[in-house]
Amino acid sequence: MDVIEYTPTRDQYAYTFGGVAPVMRVKPGTALRLWSDDAFGGVLRSVDDLSSAKVDLRFVNPQTGPFYVEGAEPGDTLVLHFVAIEPAREWGASAAIPFFGGMTSTDRIATLQEPLPDTTWIYDVDSARRTVGFVARHSDHRIELPIEPMLGTVGVAPTGGEARSSLVPERFGGNMDTPEMRAGSTVYVGVNVEGALFSIGDGHYRQGEGEACxxxxxxxxxxxxxxxLVKGHAPAWPRIEDDTHIMTVGSSRPMEDSWRIANAELVRWVSLLHGMHVMDAYQLCSQITQVPVANVVDANYSVVVKAAKALLPTGDVLGGLHADLRARARSLGTV
Amino acid sequence: MDVIEYTPTRDQYAYTFGGVAPVMRVKPGTALRLWSDDAFGGVLRSVDDLSSAKVDLRFVNPQTGPFYVEGAEPGDTLVLHFVAIEPAREWGASAAIPFFGGMTSTDRIATLQEPLPDTTWIYDVDSARRTVGFVARHSDHRIELPIEPMLGTVGVAPTGGEARSSLVPERFGGNMDTPEMRAGSTVYVGVNVEGALFSIGDGHYRQGEGEACxxxxxxxxxxxxxxxLVKGHAPAWPRIEDDTHIMTVGSSRPMEDSWRIANAELVRWVSLLHGMHVMDAYQLCSQITQVPVANVVDANYSVVVKAAKALLPTGDVLGGLHADLRARARSLGTV
Amino acid sequence: MDVIEYTPTRDQYAYTFGGVAPVMRVKPGTALRLWSDDAFGGVLRSVDDLSSAKVDLRFVNPQTGPFYVEGAEPGDTLVLHFVAIEPAREWGASAAIPFFGGMTSTDRIATLQEPLPDTTWIYDVDSARRTVGFVARHSDHRIELPIEPMLGTVGVAPTGGEARSSLVPERFGGNMDTPEMRAGSTVYVGVNVEGALFSIGDGHYRQGEGEACxxxxxxxxxxxxxxxLVKGHAPAWPRIEDDTHIMTVGSSRPMEDSWRIANAELVRWVSLLHGMHVMDAYQLCSQITQVPVANVVDANYSVVVKAAKALLPTGDVLGGLHADLRARARSLGTV
Amino acid sequence: MDVIEYTPTRDQYAYTFGGVAPVMRVKPGTALRLWSDDAFGGVLRSVDDLSSAKVDLRFVNPQTGPFYVEGAEPGDTLVLHFVAIEPAREWGASAAIPFFGGMTSTDRIATLQEPLPDTTWIYDVDSARRTVGFVARHSDHRIELPIEPMLGTVGVAPTGGEARSSLVPERFGGNMDTPEMRAGSTVYVGVNVEGALFSIGDGHYRQGEGEACxxxxxxxxxxxxxxxLVKGHAPAWPRIEDDTHIMTVGSSRPMEDSWRIANAELVRWVSLLHGMHVMDAYQLCSQITQVPVANVVDANYSVVVKAAKALLPTGDVLGGLHADLRARARSLGTV
Known part of the structure; x- marks a missing residue:
């Protein structure tokens, strides 16, 4: 299997899901090696680069893509298998953006209070040790944290002619910000428009669940x-599979609705997959699910509900596609 | 002042705010007389027309427009004064759409329960008595209700390249579904793109607050x-003024966030308008506001916060523009 | 009809619904004239009295009561008709309490931000003009606002052995903070324990909907x-009736749940009262309700849903009890 | 160290936190071996025992206790170390209770829909294999699930004279329903009343995160x-420590508020524990926390936020009390 490499120029980034022409057509079965810039477009390079001066929240999470998948039609299932996700810079950046994040009032949770101090942190990448270095801004603490790379945004064009900011997680995927979107995972997203028009971006060298700041x-x-690409079978909301778990992602507000969406999706999936009455699937899932919060900071909050395959009846998703993709991934020289 | 009449053909409707080319250019100061179809595109004509068979929720609230307002630039304030809003048909329709509305689980408030029965109600318009007739489907009750016409959707193109379904209320206005959007009201919306690209639709012959079903x-x-058009002064969220009140509208989830948005907007507006410290404006508004809920059923919930001018210091909004528009409205032959 | 007067001493106040012995036994049909202290226990007397120094939020809303109503048993309906609610002091007080209120983070909406400035406002009562005077703290504004007296808290002992702070609105009533709790209104609350054990307090000379600060x-x-007292017929949540409207109150979090509770209660009430199928009652209520928010600041948020009797079929609540109480009120010398 | 054994009689159970006299006085340092009944009081013994017939939701989660801890005063920290939590019956029960749980409308998320079917599942305990057997009600599926015992409720008497149902999780602990409350964990809860008055119950042989049904x-x-007992140092909300993590638990509505509470508590804890500026603690926690949802079904939703000690600076909680308790536990003959 060949690998098509693609690195966008600055003016080739997209900032919405939908409403943007594709940068490339790809055939199902293709392997892509994609370069993506960081959420800030690379402008926070030192602790003196403040987000209030350098970042326009309408244009963050630059998307690499969208890609037109040949043959993809509404109702189909786009399948993306992450073979590898690797840091492409020697440093990462994080910031407490004024009135953005989980421990502050925001444009939605509107209060009359002052913002938290606009602060930037820079993390050095130590490729050998596979760590990034947290350096406190107000004391001498320095802590090496393991690199656990993931993609914050993976999505397709929405339905109904909508175009959504790359800050938004929704039915179409998008800015779900879950650490489960890592190498070794396969994501399934329903196709809404011809060609699916998927894009990716917002790489995280590591992220705590909730993405608190x-x-x-x-x-x-x-x-x-x-x-x-799988013809038909479009899930209503994004699904993820890895070697040990099946997962669903819900993204809405308030956060209990994100959970309800993901949990209802998982129950129905288990019911269908294993020929189990929906009440029995409800009961079984109630006793076995793990529920790691993904983000509580975006336009919608995202919650993952996952079930261990070891605690479910035997039965493959989509004919064992994930295992097949794992095999194909191994055949690539790059892994 | 001339009045430009416009009745769209079926293929001229828009179903999003943003992402659609304008149907007409208008100069500030223009009066328009616009025909708009109902939320269902006119397809529910008898109680036997069920929404599950006839309505695609991705394409409801057909919008008349968008209109390109000459000279409008991002940061400006689009001003729309409603001179008259009058029923254009002899009947109205309402429906309990499966998994849609406030007294049912939905695609967001996901449960495993069965939907409520798909039901349609048809209301006859009595133009002489200015009533619509509620006719119970399961008993002999019939009640004449006063016609109180309003527009459910009034909005402009969003910022950041987004295009949003005409089911959505947001910063850009949209499907706010508030009875305050009635004849005699002036609405102020911030302009995000050149020409503003506003549209209207979703007429209601009457609506309870919350739009429960x-x-x-x-x-x-x-x-x-x-x-x-007022150059500059773009409000962050839609504002409404009538002869007696100034109002703000917030639209988000959960509903307390809609209220927070609208209340913070009103407090800051009062502070700025009357030269009052924000804490004093906060206190004063706390004792005088009315808070009629607009909708608890759309993609975002909308809440109106309003303050009586009689309980505020003297001081005109935008130089008394609303009073001026009222005068201009009276000069139109049609009122 | 005689009127029993009762003014508690400082150590006779209750700070919970439930868990407190009654101060008096009363027979159904009794008229009471009750003195209640303000929410702060009268300690904020000048703008220099700061809530952070003088107020313990665990002991606010001192309750006059509880009263043991003879014959009241679980499942019965306690009926309280407000004949008159009149200011008993020459001044009222309001405060922006740190980390309390709607435009600030709180102990629930936890952020890392600083609190708003602790500020107190004192309002003079002008009995002749029936106004209270708002006096800005940071400018020369002074505005006379009409007195519109109401009770913030009206409640009974909860079920299941619970005792709840007088800051809490719930099924048992409590700190609903709705301006609808005014003279001329009748409130219906379900009885949970023998004697009902109702109490009142938290008088407001006026309040904006939402009680923002x-x-x-x-x-x-x-x-x-x-x-x-009406034997049986206990409503699940508090109901209010006045000469023109029937109303329900829901108190929960998030605010859409408060609305859902109140709206479901009203729909079922209309259905039962008028012999209308619940789907027809749902439809009718959707077109006629008003939804004034009560509070968005307490332990639970409270929302009122009300329907005009003029838009409902003819039919009296509980045999016309409200009209009867109005007549009885007129017979009291005090009105 | 001696171990005091206590098995309550049926009339010795408590159904509230607060408002109940202690069953026993214990000195700090005491080891207790407590028997607790299941959430249903043991009445669901076969799949034909339906919750609608046998369970009164006002009296579930029977509490073993409360225990009066000698010397405990408001502001102190109650410390409970779970040495062992072991099934005391050969079977467990689960149920989909009408209008209760996460995949149904409830008394709060009020809709007009029908309930899900009232269904009971019985799980056999296989002590040798340490499994419970899920048996589908509507098909032949049978799955052995590992026993992972935990306590759903651990709490003290609330502040301010409140008494709360044992269905409620709050500041005082209570029905948090987190799988982290397992053998090997230490929980820290702030004392509100003399003697603390703690109780435990609601054992779960296993539970999925969210406790969906x-x-x-x-x-x-x-x-x-x-x-x-630790004098002083009362945490505002419950904290848990095990060998590898420190954790906080927030319980409120909507679920994002539960998370905000727990996350703010963890950030402040890390800040204080490690002498790190709160903004740096905020940043560090944002990159390392895990956020397993505890329950989305109780009166309040509970969310756990946890940080791995390995990713934090070196530093012991309360002088290494947890490690000391682990050592004391090993010295008990029972482990």
């Missing part, structure tokens, strides 16, 4: 992805 | 609107 | 109340 | 607990 260790990334 | 007495409407 | 124009009050 | 594999339990 609103930003992770944001970093440019090189992502190797196998693109595939 | 998800639909009002939906009806085609003829709306006479004076379009004006 | 967390406190109204708080004032000591003299309330004349007729106490009555 | 509203009930876990509910089972009677034998819990061995070391009770300790």
């Amino acid at each position: 609103g930003t992770a260790v944001e970093g440019a990334m090189t992502s190797t992805i196998i693109v595939d | 998800g639909t009002a007495v939906e009806g085609a409407m003829t709306s006479t609107i004076i379009v004006d | 967390g406190t109204a124009v708080e004032g000591a009050m003299t309330s004349t109340i007729i106490v009555d | 509203g009930t876990a594999v509910e089972g009677a339990m034998t819990s061995t607990i070391i009770v300790d």
